Amino acid sequence: MKISSKITLALAALLPALTNVVASDVLDLAQDTFKGEVFDQDLALVEFFAPWCGHCKNLAPHYEEAATELVKKGIKLAKVDCTEHADLCQEYGVSGYPTLKVFRNGTPTDYTGPRKADGIISYMVKQSLPAVSDVTSDSHAEFIKSDKVVLVAYGDASHPIPSAYSQYANTARDSFLFGQFTDSSLPSIPESPSLPAIVLYKSFDEGYSIFPAGEIVNLESSSLAEFVKTNSVPLLDEISPENFGSYAEQGLPIAYIFADPSESDARDKLIEEIKPIAKEHKGKINFVYIDAIKFIDHGKSLNLPGDKWPAFVIQDLAAQTKYPLSPSEKVNAKSIKSFLDKFVTGEIQPSIKSAPIPLNQDQPVYKLVADDWENLFGDLQKDVFAEFFAPWCGHCQRLAPIWDTLAEKYASNSNVVIAQMDATENDIPPAAPFKVQGFPTLKFKPAGSNDFIDYNGDRSLDSLVEFVEQNRKSSGGEGGATTGGDDDEEIFDDEDAPEHDEL
Template structure:
């Protein structure tokens, strides 16, 4: 009896500890990601937000199990290469996968929200359109994509359905094989029509329809010719993959409509190659400053290449009118304008404990055959102020090996990180390391103590930064004998 009771208790414990969330590794990831639909969390065990999500994620996995929707997670402290390949740069990151293709999860992080979102994702992405609902459906959203195909054309129908599965969160999709609806649309199938509430109101794609033509068509025509930009629609422009041209003008300016209208022909000329927007200069003056428009003088104009992290401000002494903007944009498109790089002056003397790095010297310093350890900071940042004495001590510790290692600081509020660096700064302090002879920057994620910085450098520096540099230090016994590089921190 006791044995039976013990087995029963153990079975209950095992059942209670069993998880419906699959733990994925590099070798098992593809099996789940390639399912028709799956939700995968990329997390770190120490992450507070991940811990808060965990019970809701577990409950949702159990509920969704009966719907055959896999819920899984990846420990990014273990599967670092996998998480890097998926573009994970924060925790937790949730992605919805459909046959290997990821999209960002856009639901809440509570049990009910996760379940509701994933069940909706499991529904068909394409609605059936007939003559009876055609007029209503094509005006049901700001952007509606309707495919018209012959009943026998299964290839076009499947291509459109597959595309809709991937972009279901961005557009409303409909499919019609109804001859009366096709006649009402005035198209010859196969065709796709984009119905929209702005600009020309309609765009047509006819002929051979495949994934590439659908994506190019959707991206080109779903973005308004010249609309107001705000936090609500910024992501749409950022994901479009095109340079973004801003007209900075106060929303209250009596001439705002006139100014914007004058630039519309320039936007139309470059449609599909550069997106144009206007932005409230009073509300988003800091964004103007981030594009190196330094004076609060409006209107102003600038182009930002989000993908390449470059910015091209129009000289603020010039008038923002059709002729000036047209000439500037044409020169930009022709590659005749160099990106603007904000930089402090190069220090005449480097007399601080750490090297003062500025944008104008960034590429030069990076190219030197030295290990490079850089703190990107903001003068107003409390954490940066707290770190300063430790960072100075680190510079002093390696003062005798400056020919092998540069410990530097970079004021990211007064200097732009050049596009050549390949990264952007989104928080302070950000600490980056680049080994001598390498082009790869490594983010420092350890604690901010002197001992941890030293241990990190000893493990990652290419140059021998621990070699005794003077006889006096060696005789005083201040030089420690090191055991060599560490495999891990």
């Protein structure tokens, strides 16, 4: 009896702790509860996930933290286990994990925000507000500090706010917070511009930027967008997975300083030295610094050798090109300025990473490397079917024996080339008319043409052979066989990717 009583008391003591572990502000939804919980909500966020998904596991604590904060604001966060409710996930077009969707009274749109707690909170708060919020004297001080970047337009009856402001706000509400102040008692505005006025408040650099007064009367949303793009990121900030998306959205080249964090004094001195250079190129090139040790793989992907710091490289995201400063040059303000001047005037050619050209091609599959690109694709006498793969990609591994067999079928026909490129060891040349966005990517270039045809069929040998026969222009024999395949594509952040820090 005494032992039983002690156990009871121990369990009673543990109960509050167990309750805290189990309690969650994220709703767990099923087919029969989904509509009831989501469709009557002005705003809700739903995560479609799989328990085995590593990215889902990484998201979980941030999603929980965001849910706890957002429930106070009346915004529901929910999740659906797609391994248990496959039909529901299929209904909403879920093809990868995690997939997040914003629901407004049952109508879904894709969630395009960050996946850290503060980013989720910021994104959903923006979604909950009108595109442009009314700001008063009482709310002004709090509103301009409610996010990293906040825009406020000021006007009155005699000086109305241009309609282009609201037009731009409707297109950019996912990224920024917008307000309008038309109260008769105007608050203190930096530099006291004449009305109407637009001020961009920011939690970095000088703290605010004012839209040019001479351009506001005939304001166009495109000129406001350009102003925001120029002023909404810090002059020179540390880049990480949390803020990489904001730089990517801008579409400007990124100039990186890769530095060893253990040498912070030297890094900070270098940063201060190049701030005037960053200011000179503001709105044209974004400058950042990055932890060279933690993100060494990202440095290697930008064609840095990865053994000497600091290092400097420019990445043009739009063109998918990179321009590393030669490792033989010392990284300082002088060398960076000279390099940037040449980059701007187009004097520097992009760095193209290439594995060595094979000494011979004695296997059925042609081993393509970047330096051999023109030799293969420039031969208009040949039909070329090329696979772009990553060694860690599970779908590529399953395709490998089928691709080998396909190459063997055409081994006796010198005018049909079945090729393969390791896209982790080779860059796609800038002159190529396509970019590789997922693995495996399959492209066919018919003889006599410079056009590439996408292959989107299933990956059985029969289907691949049929595709070649339908599209090739050269003469010669063909073959056929049957084997299984799949038609999934593995995107760059797939679960089969190696474990490392990446942007």
